[in-house]
Amino acid sequence: MNTKIYSATTIGVNAYQVEVEVDLSFGLINFFIVGLPDTAIKESKFRILTALKNCGITLPEKKIVVNLAPADLKKEGTLFDLPVAIGILQTSNHLKIDSNFLNDTLIIGELSLNGEIKSIKGALAIAYDAKKFNKKRIILPKQNAKEAALIEDIEIIGVENLTELIAYLKKEINITPTVQSIEELKTTTHELVDFSQVKGQEQAKRALQISAAGSHNILFIGSPGSGKTMLAKRLPTIMPKMSFDEIIQTSKIYSISGKLLNKSLIFERPFRSPHHTISQAGLIGGGSYPQPGEVSLAHHGILFLDELTEFKRATLEVLRQPLENKNVCIARAQQSLEFPADFLLIAALNPCPCGYYGDKKKACICHSTLIAKYLEKLSGPLLDRIDIQIHIQSIDYDTIHDKKSQNVSSADLYSAISRAVETQKNRFNGAKFNSSMNTDEIDKYCQLTENAQTIIKRAFEKLNLSMRGYHKILKVARTIADLSGSENIDTAHIQEAIMYRSLDKNLEKQ
Ligand SMILES: [Zn+2]
Secondary structure: OEEEEEEEEEEOOEEEEEEEEEEEEOOOOEEEEEOOEOHHHHOHHHHHHHHHHHOOOOOOOOEEEEEEEOOOOOEOOOOOHHHHHHHHHHHOOOOOOOHHHHHOEEEOOEEOOOOEEEOOOOHHHHHHHHHHHOOOEEEEEHHHHHHHOOOOOOEEEEEOEHHHHHHHHOOOOOOOOOOOOHHHHOOOOOOOOOHHHOOOOHHHHHHHHHHHHHOOOEEEEEOOOOOHHHHHHOHHHHOOOOOHHHHHHHHHHHHHOOOOOOOOOOOOOOEEOOOOOOOHHHHHEEOOOOEEOHHHHOOOOEEEEOOHHHOOHHHHHOOHHHHHHOEEEEOOOOOOEEEEOOOEEEEEEOOOOOOOOOOOOOOOOOOHHHHHHHHHOOOHHHHHOOOEEEEEOOOOHHHHHOOOOOOOOHHHHHHHHHHHHHHHHHHHOOOOOHHHOOHHHHHHHOOEOHHHHHHHHHHHHHOOOOHHHHHHHHHHHHHHHHHOOOOOEOHHHHHHHHHOEOOHHHHOOO
């Protein structure tokens, strides 16, 4: 006798249907799993048999063969425990599930030895793609039910243990499908941060406003304790709210990383700040079971690299691909897979090895050649992708204790940003931000007034700008003009944009 159960697995952020065929036949009592299983799957037979035994089920003394199809798809992990167990029960007549029901259902879940059904990775991604496989329902671990239930038009049956599932499949009990609206989940608490908590630093806040409005990568240069991290952390509070699609796309990445459990979804733009000792695989993804790296966990959010010069140069070089293509390709033996990685980069560094070059309060003790060498360590391809550079000064005593000083809040900054974002949506049909303009688009959309032209011409000569540097100024100036609702780029816009290229002089000489 032979039964087919439908299951699924994820590769990258996409789900693939897997057919679990179970065959029982006379012969030596044995249990085989074929069809490119990994070690975790091969070991599943012990979990499955023990779980069935512990649920009081005695199996006929026969040979069990499980085939996972398609054969060329590499299957990983423990989520096939449940479909295999159900397949065995159906084939051995312990269950008599209607074949239409089986054809319409995906079954996923890991079994523990006592029959409990444990959570799995990737439930959201599987639910997202389930309709592609013409499925009407998914039976999965209860812990994964909420995330999967966000996908509409698919019935989500969350189960806690095998005994419960068997009773459900025998129609002895009813399990109400999990219903979950995105609005209900939004009430999750999060750390309340706001720009109003940062005293002073108006210039830095302004630079971040421009960065958020036009999606410009930004570099902070400042002494230790100048508040670079505090500022960076608040950037998500002035970015546009995530759209439904962005929420699902980012949450899928957390789901396949197993980082979503009971945490519902990712509603706030993620802020990731990996330590400088991170490995290349940790940063861009990889491993023998390829997992998304920090760049993908920052998808639709922010990647903050503090102490940029402390990162290994080779580690920073791998950022080139995601910064350029907004995704990461990971080559594997059988197929390469892709993770999305569209993030805004904030990098921060000290101005010199001792940290105090240009600081108002403390003197720098570094020799000038040492400073040049220090900046040389910065990776060229990475800097090429950064539109805004800004020096951050540590704030003085008076600012901290000035009770009258008004602190610009996130809401203050956001009102102009939302207008600029709207303008760009109309300009590019929602496809991109000013930072991604190509040369033709720069020519088309960055019209300068006559006075502005004079200014940039002078800067071009004086700063010895490269064409790339010149284009960056135009893109940033476009965003500044959008923030003030101006169609043309005028003197004030271009002057401010030039201000954000302070490192160019140092760096482009190299
Ligand atoms: Zn120094």
